[in-house]
Amino acid sequence: MKIDTQSFIKVSKIIEQDSKDTSYKFALLRATIDIIKLYDQQIIILKDRVVIPTGLIIERWLWYYYPLIDSDIFLPQKNGEPEKLIKGKNISFRKYFVELVNSYKTFGDFEHFYNDYKKKKLSADVNNTLIELIKDLHQTITKMPMRYIGKSVTGGEYSIYKLEREKKRLSKSDIVTTDSLIENFGSFSIPTDYYLVLKYFGGFIGGENSVINNWADFIVRANRLISVDKELVLQKLFIKPESFRDVAEVKKYYHKKKSLYCVWSGKRIEIQSNLNIDHVLPFAHYLNNDIWNLLPTLNAINSKKSDKIPTPDFIEKRKDIIINYWGELHDFFDKGFEEELRISLVPNLDFSNNKIWNNKSLEALKRKSEFLIDIRGLESWAM
Secondary structure (H helix, E strand, C coil): CCCCHHHHHHHHHHHHHCCCCECHHHHHHHHHHHHHHHCHHHCEECCCEEEEEHHHHHHHHHHHHHHHHCCCCCCCCECCCCCCCCCCCCCCCHHHHHHHHHHCCCCCHHHHHHHHHHCCCCCHHHHHHHHHHHHHHHHHHHHCHHHHCCHHHHCCCCCCCEEEECCCCCCCCCCCCHHHHHHHCCEEEEEHHHHHHHHHHHHHHCCCCCHHHHHHHHHHHHCCCCCCCHHHHHHHHCCCHHHHCCCHHHHHHHHHCCCCECCCCCCECCCHHHEEEEECCCCCCCCCCCHHHEEEEEHHHHHHHCCCEECHHHHHHCHHHHHHHHHHHHHHHCHHHHHHHHHHCCCCCCCCCHHHHHHHHHHHHHHHHHHHHHHCCCCEECC
16 A cells, blocks of 8 residues: 555644644544554554544543643643633543542552553442543543544544444443453544554654644643643653553463473573563564563573564564463463453454464464564564
8 A cells, every 4th residue: 555645744734733722632643553553453444444443542541641630730631721620621531530540549550550450450439430431531532533633634524533333332330441442432444544654654753743742732831820841741641551561470470380491592491580571572662561472581582682573484483482382371361361362463363273373373473573674664683
């Protein structure tokens, strides 16, 4: 697929010229870029449009806004937004967000909430608050930025983001997970040319004139009566919740194994002090702490690999040991392993046949490696 140069101009105009009454536009564009980068397997590419689950946008907004709402200094997200909760004056989802943040004030804040969410350990009260918050987020996303984004370019509403499938309803008995968000909140589509720009040049959009930088500028200017440090805002906006995943849980599993071999060199890891847990696809370039992406290596090998991307050919060469570790991790972590593999590598993966799911997953891993090397231009690595 070829990228029309006019698409770059349109995206630039949207960032610069679209209405800036709230931070919603920046959050929607940032979320779309992140989803295209992280969840390409959840995206359906049609002839003229690309379909994306709305639930993934909702989840990214949870990660973006939590640090902003949790800030010791009030960070307005709407022009003239007051510190005090006043109906009609604040962003529409602040009330339930404040309740969520306050429920975690005494024991760990964002990191604790993120881990509870990922491990499905949310209390009933928190889960209920989260469901109400998610409903507000869905309403805001679909009725505001999705409706108006791109109006400066096209003159019409829902001209870039188009709702494709209606949502179901989350009830208080439902547990909020990534899967339930994907399942219950329908989908939207964007034109293929916009998708290509965001896919291949989303990293450049994160530069000086990026969505995040404009978002920070907006917060600083949103309420002239409040003095806001832009560096603090950027610090909050760049928090990556994926880094909160407790890798020690997987490392503890490997420490208990009597026989352990380096996934890349095949050499036996004789003593535990030589053990390192490698992100097959480096976290620095692919924000993923899923169990399948964490495999044992020797310290020396891990240092050589660093943040480089293993080539598809090298992954194929190490196929047997990777698949062997995946099988063991699946046996130990069970449904957690399955869910993460389905979400980030192969949707609707059937685990009833070990050979089929292993081979499909390995092929998907090789495709991600190829994309990171050939399209994003990251440094390749092999032994």
